[in-house]
Amino acid sequence: MTSRNIQKIFAAFKKIIELHHTLCYNKVAIDSLMERCLSFLMHEAHELEFPRFKRDLTSEQMLRVIFDYTAKIANERTLDNVLILMANMGREMVVADRCSVWLIDERSQELFTTVAHGVKEIRLPLRSGLVGHAVETGEPIFIDDAYTDTVYRDVLLSGAIAVDKRTGYRTKAMMVVPFRNNDGVIIGAYQAINKMTEAEVFSGKDLEYLTLAASYSGKSIESVMLQNEIEETQREIIFTMGEIGESRSKETGNHVKRVAEYSYVLALGLGMPQEDAELLKMASPMHDIGKVAIPDSVLKKPGKLTDEEYDIMKAHTVIGYNLLKNSNRRILKTAAVVASQHHEKWNGKGYPNGLREEEIHIFGRITAIADVFDALASDRVYKKAWELDRILNLFKEERGQHFDPRVVDAFFEQLPEIVRIRDTYQDQLPEEAM
Ligand SMILES: [Fe+2]
Numbered sequence: 001m002t003s004r005n006i007q008k009i010f011a012a013f014k015k016i017i018e019l020h021h022t023l024c025y026n027k028v029a030i031d032s033l034m035e036r037c038l039s040f041l042m043h044e045a046h047e048l049e050f051p052r053f054k055r056d057l058t059s060e061q062m063l064r065v066i067f068d069y070t071a072k073i074a075n076e077r078t079l080d081n082v083l084i085l086m087a088n089m090g091r092e093m094v095v096a097d098r099c100s101v102w103l104i105d106e107r108s109q110e111l112f113t114t115v116a117h118g119v120k121e122i123r124l125p126l127r128s129g130l131v132g133h134a135v136e137t138g139e140p141i142f143i144d145d146a147y148t149d150t151v152y153r154d155v156l157l158s159g160a161i162a163v164d165k166r167t168g169y170r171t172k173a174m175m176v177v178p179f180r181n182n183d184g185v186i187i188g189a190y191q192a193i194n195k196m197t198e199a200e201v202f203s204g205k206d207l208e209y210l211t212l213a214a215s216y217s218g219k220s221i222e223s224v225m226l227q228n229e230i231e232e233t234q235r236e237i238i239f240t241m242g243e244i245g246e247s248r249s250k251e252t253g254n255h256v257k258r259v260a261e262y263s264y265v266l267a268l269g270l271g272m273p274q275e276d277a278e279l280l281k282m283a284s285p286m287h288d289i290g291k292v293a294i295p296d297s298v299l300k301k302p303g304k305l306t307d308e309e310y311d312i313m314k315a316h317t318v319i320g321y322n323l324l325k326n327s328n329r330r331i332l333k334t335a336a337v338v339a340s341q342h343h344e345k346w347n348g349k350g351y352p353n354g355l356r357e358e359e360i361h362i363f364g365r366i367t368a369i370a371d372v373f374d375a376l377a378s379d380r381v382y383k384k385a386w387e388l389d390r391i392l393n394l395f396k397e398e399r400g401q402h403f404d405p406r407v408v409d410a411f412f413e414q415l416p417e418i419v420r421i422r423d424t425y426q427d428q429l430p431e432e433a434m
């Protein structure tokens, strides 16, 4: 409770007592004054509980916000999370209702931001809107009221005001602050909306704070972006290698893509952390990479394999593992596990090592079911896809035999999403093959 409010309430009580003494002969007057005082007190109490305005941070609070957030940001590996943390830090520092951090994607000439965990990023053409203007000129933008501003009227009408109409929000004050990397190049901008203090407009001090917030996190953004770039390159290479492995065998088009997506959904369905699920998604396309070393006479043989040929075929797991095992890269290490274990079975009857139950890495157990499902659920040049019910029956039978029971359960829980992936990434087979 602020001292200003305590004083107000005290004054109100004093007034009631005074009135009681001076007007005690007039009951109506006292009642009416009591009522007014009571409603005043109720209003004050409501203000105390739900204050309309907040206060700017004290320097102590400001320091705490900066320390808290910069520590968290420095430990973040994903760009989405860095953007969200930066936005939250900025919002607290300048006491705004909303705050977002926009970055420039040079390759696509777009601006992008992430507003919440798990929500797809928002993208806009580079030169659009207030943010586009600020990053182009390098100058901050202050708007006291979006509805009366004349300088950016057109941009506001098609931007903030149009969004307000759809959402019922009321944008008033806005501030956009471009920020730079260590080389002085503008890499993005902060956008803050609605100042929540009594002033209701952003000030030069707020500009300083957001610039400070950006300079603290600029380095993290750059290193995370670089990390993303590296991982994206790795992902592309790994995916292409996976496709090479599959293209040598009888698998078709989108098989590795679908296995990656199924594995991801199953990992999340099992409650694994997002980061692990992403890792598996990147690594699982490599499960059959060892097939590059299997001779065509075996790999492409139309009929049944002899025992000897089958042994050669089974070696693709060991070959894949040996190709990948020496890498120190997280993704390739994971890919080595998946390549080695995707034909192991929960009951110990799989290959190459006859591992059982939890001796098989969870990534191997997940990829196993993703791979089998895809092999059965997709049309191949040499066979039609199985009906879904037939596959589900098989999985029920194989629960605790071929497959980890928990992964089968997750599969059934995630079935709508699994089917959606199957339908999204269908293969285009040549007509005569169908
Ligand atoms: Fe395989």
Ligand SMILES: [Fe+2]
Residues within 6 Å of the ligand: 251, 255, 287, 288, 371
């Ligand atoms: Fe496969």
